[in-house]
Amino acid sequence: MAFFGTSPKAAALADEITDFTAVRGRSLFRDALNRFLRNKAAMASLLILLLIVCFVIFGPFFSQWSNEEIDWVVMGDVKGMGGPSLETGHYFGVDDLGRDLFARTIQATRTSLLVGLIGAAMALLVGTFWGVVAGYYGGKLDSIMMRFVDILLAIPLTLVLILILVVAGRSFTALFLGLGAVSWLTMSRIVRGQTLALKSREFIEAARATGVSEGTIIWRHILPNLAGVVIVYASLLVPEMILAESFISFLGLGISEPNTSLGRLIAEGAGTMAYGTLWQLLFPLFFYVALIIAMFFVGDGLRDALDPKDR
């Protein structure tokens, strides 16, 4: 009689049990990813975003003019000769000063993308830190920190941004700092609420009971559970940041020459549209609207995928 466990049948059974590749459990992340992939509007928007990013990265290789070069031939008669054409090499036409709008649009789209990403990233870092500390430690510290946020939230944020740009001078650094300074407030409130809810859950209690240090609890147990909400909110912040920056630049208070952003280009185009140079408005406007709508849909898709409440 064979020993137990040495029969071929038992070996096959053991193989099957230890074969972890056969049936895989679906992780929460996998679930969310599947939900996102099934969302047609979000996927189409993601494609558009990718195309815009490709345009920014590879566009300069096709451009025949740099963004600062002035085309003196066209400059005298922008309305007649400055329109979009393949012959002159100005695919999007030229702006009022005879600079190539194709190159300028690339530069502006890059700025706007950067502004959106950096603004959202700063909100993510500062807001998460602020919210986790306030929510986790609670008590007096919590009420002081949140009171501070409430007061800042009471001021219209665009005005704060204008104030910061006036006080600190107009530069890229000031703009990014300003955007970061106004964007983290709502994020910190969301994170705090979430942290408060997480703090009283059993697995945190279990961690504390087994003697895990506070830093490790926050780093290993609280932060990963915040990730979903934080990512969703940050993705919705990106278009908001782009909007805010464009608004400020439209007023002439944001980015200054020779740098440019979509808001600035739209402002210039809007200023000259009465002279019949409509392309100066329409090309930046097209990229701007496409960018914002795509961002909205991607953010919405992420929320549907990651936030189980709204399904």
Add this chain to the structure above:
Amino acid sequence: MLIYILRRLLVAIPTIALLVIAAFCMMHLAPGGPFTSERPLPPDVLANIEARYGLDQPLWKQLWDYFANIVLHFDFGPSFVYKDRDVNDIIATGFPISLTYGSLAFLAATLVGVALGIAAAIRHNTWVDYFAVSLGIAAQALPNFIMGPILILTFTLWLGWLPGGGWNGGQWQYLIMPVIALSTSYMGSIARITRSSMLEVMNANFIRTARAKGLPQRSIIWRHAMKPTLLPVISYLGPVFVYVLTGSVFVDLYFSTGGLGQAYVNSALTRDYAVLLGVTILYGALTVIVNLLTDLAYAWFDPKIRY
């Protein structure tokens, strides 16, 4: 309820006070000022000017005087740039204009947005719904500074129906484009919020009960579904108000309506801190008050809320 109102008021007052202090300190820590020019003034002239505006006092004294003037006389002090005007004067000229088109835009965004949202929810998954949803999304991507040029292009340059800017005592032709430009984007958001809220409410048990009782659709919607539908919309009105306020900065600049936003940007560019400070405080205080009012409206509307 009364205690709730009082408690909220008690919180609102120190908020506004802190706002004044924070804005004041920020402004005075900034390097440079309205009197630093490319050609430096002789030191004794500069000293005279600074004495005239009280800038030679220590910072805490200046802050105290500023604060006391606002509380006691509602006086925001003189403008640093316009010799013959003070901040109150500038606010008194600009604010009524901003308030007129601002409140109209606020009303338009709310009414049209809610109507669109409800129409979409009632005719869920029909062409009305799809039309309203796509209109809402398109509207959201068109903030005021995008709508402005588009409107001018269409109605002034192509059709020639409306004047391209100016105020003219608030005649209706001059009001249309600022109001549309300001309201479009938030109309879209309000429509989306109303639609999803209404869809949720229409699936609730109490609506099924009302249906089972045999109530007609009309009274189900107006008597039962309306109030809970509007709750999330009300909590959104605070941000809309803030948007309309800051949007006035754009409208004034683009349509030359002469409201408070114009004064704000001008003072930002000429570093007229007195005006900048005054308008910031006014807008901040208004925001606090509107947030307070929406909270009260929410408490009144929502039977579940405990205060």
